[in-house]
Amino acid sequence: MTRKLLDGVPRRGVVALATVLAVLLAAPLFANDYLLTVLILILYFAYAGQAWNVMFGFAGQLSLGHALFVGLGAYVSAALYVHFGVAPWIGLGAAIAIAAACGASIGFLAFRFGVAGVYFAILTIACAEFARIGFDHWSWLGGSAGFFLPVANYARNDLWNLRGSPAMFYYVMLGLTVVALIACRVLSQSRVGYYWRAIREDEQAARTLGIDTFRYKMYAATISAGMTSVAGVFLAFYYNNLFPEQVFHILRSIELIVAPIIGGAGTLIGPIVGAVLLTGLAESLREALDLLGLDVPGAKQVFYGVCLLVVVTLVPGGVWPPLARALRLTTRHGS
């Protein structure tokens, strides 16, 4: 099976991947806590970016409301844990199910009624906003005052309940990212992946080849939503507090998409490269500002905006494709 997964990947690519993986696995041994939190952030955005990418990079549907699925995952798993004592790994199932159902509903409404392009993006924004306001008024989940998970002792690692040291969270996030990468690779090489690319390129032409575009767009919406909600579960248990104002905010949705777009939507490694670049550079920016004694909230986001601007005007396909070509790491089939 590994051979099939790596089919078409040049040898240097395999070596590069293996090296990166090895380094990442060993990271907690020599990284301090701060570096670990940065790495966790990178992995989080890499994972969430992959999940979002399924809908946009693969199937061509631009969603600007993905924070909705993160939020759903976060709140469902958190509520089950706090109110019913359900462990997050089990709550995960419920979170995925609910988020996937939500994604499917939005997809159904949009695709059935021909809502596409701009209109689709606006629809997704509206849905996320709807959730934000709705959850603000939902007292069982804390409402606008917030929902809190009991912060446990960081010295003991409780993997089952996701309570523990940063290193534990790091490995969880690393595991998730690797699984996501493998899953996306499998999808990309399957019939579903091919059909998604056809739909992304030219939906009308795809239909004349016998593709039931509605069904495949629904798959993309559902899978993307489900995958994204897992990031939400992680979020809830890592930060231990949830505020609708933050979790569902449109700026969160935008944050999610910056990395994959900068890295290269539609490719597998793009979102990861994007997350590394973005978070790495942003943190360096913060460090630099700290050194100068400046506290500038919003500077990081301005930086994101500028990056997006630069990428979209100069390298619209993302930073990874030309980089991969330069390093001669492209696969035979082009991803």
Place this chain on the structure above:
Amino acid sequence: MPAEIYLNVAVGGLLTGLVYGLMALGLSVIFGVMRVVNFAHGEMMTIAMYLAIALFSALKLDPLVMIAPIAAVLFVLGYALQAGLINPFVNRPEHMQFILLLAVAIIIVNGLLIIFGPDARNVQTSYSFDSFAVGPLIIDATKLYAGGAAVAVAAALFMFFRHTRYGIAIRACADNYTGALVVGLDVKRLYALTFALGAACVGAAGSMLVLFIDVTPTLGPAYTLLAFVIVITGGLGSMAGALAGGVLIGMTEALAGLLFTPSAKSMFAFAILVLVLLFRPQGLLGKRLT
């Protein structure tokens, strides 16, 4: 609750809605002519709002008086933005435009955050608490002036498109891009002009809204969304539709705020949006898109 309260709130909503309509008008013009999705629309308005606030707190200049200058500033800003950045994107895929303007929006929102900080600001003029009594109605002076100004600006814009050479040329571009090129119209300049006009609308609207809304930098995205909801509801490409949509949303918001909790009022705007997108995507007054 006595009927007067509903009426007052509705009228207030109507007047606010006219200002919303003006804001959305700018978006409708930009999208109707250039087919560019201006995702930075609300953010441009926040620039105008902060400008108004700054002018008021520094020089005590009344925002209503400053409508024209502020609109002019936004006009120049819009022109520069379009000519400098957006123009190459007019023929690129939609999502690229979206992302470009999203980037601009992010920069604006956070730029304002850095400059002005996150605290809410507002403008309190001498007539901020005045109101007029018309029969059973009590109408806020600020809203009345703002609503009136919005109608005036919209009318001016309408005249422009109907009766001036540039206005007609722009409409030609909107109707038929290639045809316009063939006839020798400088489409690039006309596009820049259009975007500038859209920005000016939004600038004027912002100057008016400052009178009765507390301003924070993060207001931008909320208003961008609102502008889209209005334009989609009223009908893309229809100027009257933008105003009608604005009034509809303004009144819905106001009444929803009264009947339910104020913070839930935008939920109704979204509900309307979803219904329109599903069942009448061309909006109330728009033309059917093929």
Place this chain on the structure above:
Amino acid sequence: MDPLLEVTDLSKRFGGLRAIQNVGFPVPAGAIFAVIGPNGAGKTTLFNLIAGSLRPDAGSIHFAGERIDGLAPDAVCRRGIGRTFQIVRPFPALTVEENVVIGALLHAHNVETARSAAGEVLRRLDLYEKRHQPASSLTLPDRKRLEVARALATRPKLLLLDETMAGLRPTETDRMVATLRELNRSGLTILLIEHVMRAVMALASHILVLHHGATIAQGSPREVVRDPAVLSSYLGAEAL
């Protein structure tokens, strides 16, 4: 024997414009059936009606005995009708091979099988050497061949070709004609829209002439080309 495709009394209007008026014709299995006529005659509309992109206002379309008018385009393809477009639309960012694999996936169980089926089709259409090139980098004649290959990969019984010869030089036209003839010989029924009379006369066993959405002549090439109505409205006396 029953015709493979039977169009009966088909009509379609767009607002006040009657794009297709009471058009009917049988396409026998194994034929190469050409639809010709001046621009605006309704030829592409006819194709869109058959392929499912448009719904007729009146009349019916039967394919292999089944009624197919009103079906969605993907359903029509699954029944066995493939089509190409007047302005070619291969998937630009995908390679030649990927384009055809997507077509082949209709009948293949997995990507591997699809890839070998695609390879065969590519060889038939002389594109195998270029299979790893992105579709957007191909020349126009190759892009047209790619579109044909892609449609062919769905294993259609009937192939609708919309002005495949447009923009091709005479040598390229001849090459395409040879390819189509070979495909037809192996059992594919072809319905084509064409302006290039050289290709029509070389290929067609039946011709339908449309003008203003209505049939003005149909029959064998010899009959049609001599029909006075056809000569005056479309061909002109010196056309041949």
